[in-house]
Amino acid sequence: MNYEIKLDIFEGPLDLLLYLIRKNEIDIYNIPIALITEQYLEYLDIMRSLNLDLAGEYLVLAATLIHIKSRLLLPPVEGEEEGEEGEDPRTELVRQLLEYQTFKEAALSLEGRPLLDRDVFTRGAPAEEPAAEEQEEDAMIEVGVFELVQAFREIVSRLDHSEDMAIDTEKMSLTDRINEIMERLTEAKELSFSDLLGERTDRKRIIYTFLAILELMKLRVVRAYQLGPFGVIRLFLAVEG
Numbered sequence: 001m002n003y004e005i006k007l008d009i010f011e012g013p014l015d016l017l018l019y020l021i022r023k024n025e026i027d028i029y030n031i032p033i034a035l036i037t038e039q040y041l042e043y044l045d046i047m048r049s050l051n052l053d054l055a056g057e058y059l060v061l062a063a064t065l066i067h068i069k070s071r072l073l074l075p076p077v078e079g080e081e082e083g084e085e086g087e088d089p090r091t092e093l094v095r096q097l098l099e100y101q102t103f104k105e106a107a108l109s110l111e112g113r114p115l116l117d118r119d120v121f122t123r124g125a126p127a128e129e130p131a132a133e134e135q136e137e138d139a140m141i142e143v144g145v146f147e148l149v150q151a152f153r154e155i156v157s158r159l160d161h162s163e164d165m166a167i168d169t170e171k172m173s174l175t176d177r178i179n180e181i182m183e184r185l186t187e188a189k190e191l192s193f194s195d196l197l198g199e200r201t202d203r204k205r206i207i208y209t210f211l212a213i214l215e216l217m218k219l220r221v222v223r224a225y226q227l228g229p230f231g232v233i234r235l236f237l238a239v240e241g
Contacts, residue, residue, distance in 0.1 A: 013057045020043075028097060031090055031093070033065060037065040040065055046153055047149065050207060065093075147233060177212040181209070182216070184196070185237050190235065191234065193213075221239075
């Protein structure tokens with residue numbers, strides 16, 4: 001495959017780590033490094049299989065997680081009294097995650113405020129109680145690349161692996177798939193990943209569909225939302241018309 005999509009345009013390695021912590025409902029101050037490291041490396045493998053260009057920071061964080069995991073497995077340093085504990089090797093990682101999370105939440109808060117002029121925002125004010133219809137809409141959570149990777153992973157895991165030996169004669173390009181998705185979204189206004197695949201769920205079509213969605217999200221043409229943490233991911237045009 002001769003396409004390449006730069007993942008760093010969408011999210012960063014700390015985003016992936018925070019996503020895994022939320023997904024597993026983990027206390028950020030007590031991260032089970034073995035579990036998180038295993039899942040983090042699994043996501044990197046999936047991204048490589050999609051030919052996504054991983055920024056070097058992803059590999060640096062992977063090495064950091066493995067280093068922390070190895071330190072936690074080491075026996076206590078000689079000379080330490082029984083029951084005495086040294087510095088937790090996770091401390092610096094937790095500090096970085098909390099700091100990153102603070103700045104990210106502040107950025108999202110600014111993004112949600114009306115823009116008066118170039119880089120000038122209104123002061124925050126208490127919002128009015130939303131109507132019932134608005135509360136239902138608010139339940140739709142915007143998702144990013146990692147939720148899409150998880151959806152891709154689940155669909156691929158259900159495929160019959162015998163299809164890998166089949167010869168696919170259909171000619172398909174990423175550009176054609178992008179145009180097809182845009183045409184269908186313009187007509188239907190919203191679509192799920194399953195809607196875009198239809199009855200055909202061969203691996204090639206799934207990969208091209210996934211990559212087309214990522215490219216459209218990068219261009220800020222399409223936005224993805226999910227109803228709750230386990231709901232179906234639905235795609236919407238970012239701008240009507």
